Amino acid sequence: MYIYKISRQDLTFVNTSDTPKVDTLFINGLRTGDAVLLKEIYSRFFSGIKQMIQTNAGSLDDAKDIFQDALMIIYRQALRPDFTLTVAFYTYLYSVCRKLWLKQLRNRSTKGEVEITETMDIMEEGLLEAITRNEQYKLYQDNFRKLGDDCQKLLRLFMEDRSVKELMALLGYSSESYTKKRKFQCKEKLISLIKEDSRYRDLY
């Protein structure tokens, strides 16, 4: 079992003596994408996650991918207005990484031998939902980037709740009917790309 404790020296980093403040610092670092704090998260926590993954049939590259995915999930969670960190940051990070890794192991059809302590199963339901949401976002965003620049621009503007008239003016299209037609074509193309993606079947 891997147990993490924030040491006295770690705490001096933020000139405070309680863990919640350090954890809030990391959550804020994720919310804002602060370069120094993100690196600090890597410095403090990556080795623990690497150890968990490498002792459970994973490689260093797996650890890197899982760590980054987990931070992305926590970032998205942290932006929700109702988000509250009810456990230590590392406990939360570890739980997300562990869930992600188990999911990937299952996908790879790796047989047995995975022995990870069950004591870290915190926020199980919310976590699974967050992990699924992360995968859905990836599926949609990856395919969105496959569209041509004009379709990306059109759909982005449309999602900003712009009217057809505004879209027409901003994109220099000749008529409202053409703008509508183009919007439909772009969206249809995107939805068909998403549905053809192999990840789609796993997610829906």
Added chain:
Amino acid sequence: MDTKEEQYERIERYLANSLSTDEQQAFERTLQQDPVMAHEVLIHRHLYEAIRNEVPDNLMARALQKAANDYFADESQPEVVVPQATASKKSRHVPSWYWMAASVGLALVMGAGLFYVNNTTTVSNQELVAGNFTVYEAPAVFRSGGKDEAPILKTAFVAYNQKEYRKAIDFFQKSLLENPRQVVPNFYIGQCKLALHDAKGAIPAFQKVVDHGDNAYVVQAKWYLALGYIDLNQKEQASSLLRELSQQGGPYGERATRMLNELSN
């Protein structure tokens, strides 16, 4: 029966809450009876969320990648040895002629050095600051709690990213007028002033961040505060901050140690 284009449009209007009450109720009845249509609505809903978040998500993914690259690059570097101010040194016997020779040499060096020391101190401090100062990156994802603050701060960060530091300062100051308790504008005013070689102006801005205490920029502000003090040749204040950063480790630990070594040379 609706064409696909009409179907998409109806879903769009449903998600935008722009159907009339009757239309909405009818559509919701359809959704209960038609799982294929209900699934299409779900796909659209997820699509909207994902695309609306695409830009900030992409910025965050890049920020994470950069943090990973920096971390793994540092990991492959040899460790910096932290000098211990109070570390006990092993005593060893030194022949007395060593001391005599050293004294003569030292006197000669000091005599020569006196001609230059007054002229070179300021320059070397500025060089030291220039060699260690990099403008702190703007937050990858900027979000503000107050409705009125966000546009001003966003404009400030646009100017900041374009290195228009004077313009950025104006906007950061405007933002402070709205809410003087904010930490972010003060931190970035300090950055702008340092970038404009105005250490005297940067110090009070960073000091406010440090004095505030309960924020994500305290450690960073201490590092830049130390650079400001070095620039103004206030080595005592700078060394005190650098010792603190060096002992704490953290993101500036190694750089603070190196800087202390350079200051003591």
